[in-house]
Amino acid sequence: MSKNSDAKQLLELIGGKENIAAVTHCATRLRFVLQDPQQADVDKIGKLVSVKGTFTQAGQFQVIIGNDVLAFYNEFVKVAGVDGVSKEAAKSAAKHNMNVMQRLLANLAEIFSPLIPALVVGGLILGFRNVIGDIKLLEDGTKTIVEQSQFWAGVHSFLWLIGEAIFMFLPVGITWSISKKMGTTQILGIILGLTLVSPQLLNAYAVVGTPADKIPFWNFGFAKVQMIGYQAQVIPAILAGFLLAILEKNVRRVVPEYVSMIVVPFLALVPTVLVAHTVLGPIGWAIGKVISSVVYAGLTSSFGWLFAAIFGFTYAPLVITGLHHMTNAIDLQLMAQFGGTNLWPMIALSNIAQGSAVVGMIYLNRHNEEEKQVSIPAAVSCYLGVTEPAMFGINLKYIFPFLCAMTGSAFAAVISVGSGVMANSIGVGGLPGILSIKPQFMVIFFLAMVVAVVVPFLLTVALGKTRYSAKLQNTGGIPVK
Structure with a gap:
């Protein structure tokens, strides 16, 4: 079946041109913002030859096409008679289909x-x-x-x-990203981030071991402000970044255009830096410390x-809902x-x-050449950290x-933690x-990885051969629902 035929059918199955508020694409997926998501016939769309799977996330109905998504997208917009939009425009339109919590999570995702x-x-x-620096591999494990x-x-x-530039100066990246997302002056966001990690300040990692009377401060006569840096801190940077964006937007509304180049940056940046070091920084530090302490204590x-x-x-x-962001x-925060972090190993x-469950399906479906064209690349990409083709295309x-993958993941997580x-x-x-x-944890983590590979594979094969054996296609293919 040609891309043209699939594109025409997809247009019909999503409710026609009138149901499309926006459409764009990423590396492997078409992203639709639909006027009425209920009009999309998910089951029939999933059966199209060109479609590897579908899911809805962040207010967007997403159709997995694969590596040839660009060619399919071009064919679709031609058949549908619609104009594509940028991913940013699609995200903005999709927020009309999201509740408050979903919008909050979408904003967090767009920052990171x-x-x-x-x-x-x-x-x-x-x-x-x-x-090379911490594992003693040479001279009988002594050097x-x-x-x-x-x-x-x-x-x-x-x-x-x-490594230092990435992690120690992370607040610079966060404040820049917020400025970019909010449509404000990005260089101001960068400068704000730099003021949070300036070499003038006491490094965040040195604060705990420094006596209170040894912490440097700015003396304004009537008040003293501690000169503490926020290296690797996330929440202080997020709070400061949003304050800068809000101030800049509001100041720009009231300042005449002919002096905005001078007045707006000054009235936005200077108060933000002051508030960041006197109020938002300490509050953000405290919030981050509580969150990370609770998670660490729980684990x-x-x-x-x-x-x-x-x-x-x-x-x-959680990945399906977007909460994983x-x-x-x-x-x-745990790293800082x-x-x-003892949380990230469980994510890996x-x-x-998920990739191992796909490998189980590859084994069950080993005589189905058409299915292997989807499942093999999905398993490889999953093992390399990109889970969407595996999760949405197969599992x-x-x-x-x-x-089965969720169960194997739980067993491996228990070993890790x-x-x-x-x-x-x-x-x-x-x-x-x-x-x-x-x-010091690589060996035991390797064992957890083995569990994450073996358990989902065996469970998937076992279920595929027993509970679903009567429904397997004669070719040894995937059970028919």
């Missing part, structure tokens, strides 16, 4: 999404530094590679230049295994406060488990592999995630 490539690179760098080689010692030191308590089992089992469904902020294990389509596994940072959320794990 531009930062994820840097965070992943930072995680890989810290992971590589782990291997590290860095201790034996000046070249690798230089590499180890050089790579921290990048390290005698009931940590229960928390781990629940989180491991429910993380994949909040974990980025929690992970970064405890020097690592959940991703691995959710047939339900039982999704549940029960053994005190900590990651240095966020990394690639799949098999390469082991590089982000602290060296």
Whole structure:
């Protein structure tokens, strides 16, 4: 069936041109904002040859096409007679279909999404530094590679230049991202972030060990303000970033255009920096500390295994709702406060488990060449940290592999948390995630990874061969619902 034919059918099945408020695409999906999402015939759309799956997230009806999405998108807009829009415009239109909580989560996601490539690179760098600088691999396990080689010692030191820029100066990225999202002056956002991590300030990591009378301060005569930095802090940067954007927008409304270039930046930036260091910074620090302390206490308590089992089992469904975006902020706060995160390893294990369930489906469906064209690339991308093709293209389509993956993820999470596994940072959320794990926990995390691979695979194959055996296609294919 041609793309033209599928495009025509898709147009009909989503309710026609009149039901399309906006349409755009990303790397693998068409993203629709529909006037009435109920008009979309999800079951029939999922059966189109060109379609790998569908799901609704953040107010958008998303149709998974695959790597040739651009060609399909071009054909669709031609057939439908509609104009495509940017992803930002589609997101803005989609907010009309979202409740207050969904809008809040969408805004949080939009702040962190531009930062994820840097965070992943930072995680890989810290992971590589782990291997050469912290694991004693040489001379019968008594020396590290860095201790034996000046070249690798230089590499180890050089790579921290990048790691420091990513994690220590994270507030700069956050305040820039907020300015970009809010449509305000991005350079002001960058400058605000720099004022939170300036070398003039006492480094956030040194505050705890510094006596109160030794902390530097600005003396205004009638008041003193402590000169404390907010390196790697998330919530203070978010609060300051939104205050700057709100001030700039409101000041711009009342200031005459002919003096706005001078007046607006001054009246927006200076008060924001002052409020950030006197009010928002300390409040944000306290909020972040409470959140991270509660999560850390829960994961390290005698009931940590229960928390781990629940989180491991429910993380994949959280991805569907978009709630998983909040974990980025929690992970970064844990890293800042405890020097690592025990939450992120469970996320990596959940991703691995979803990929393993797809591998189980590949085995069950090994004679179905058409299905393998979808499932094999989905499994590979899932093991490399991109779960959408696996979850929405295979596991959710047939339900039982999704549940098998959730179960395997729960078992692996219990092993990880029960053994005190900590990651240095966020990394690639799949098999390469082991590089982000602290060296002393790599062996036990590898065991958890094995569980995340084996359990979902065996459960998927077992269910596919027993409970659903009567419904399997004669080719050995996927059970027919």
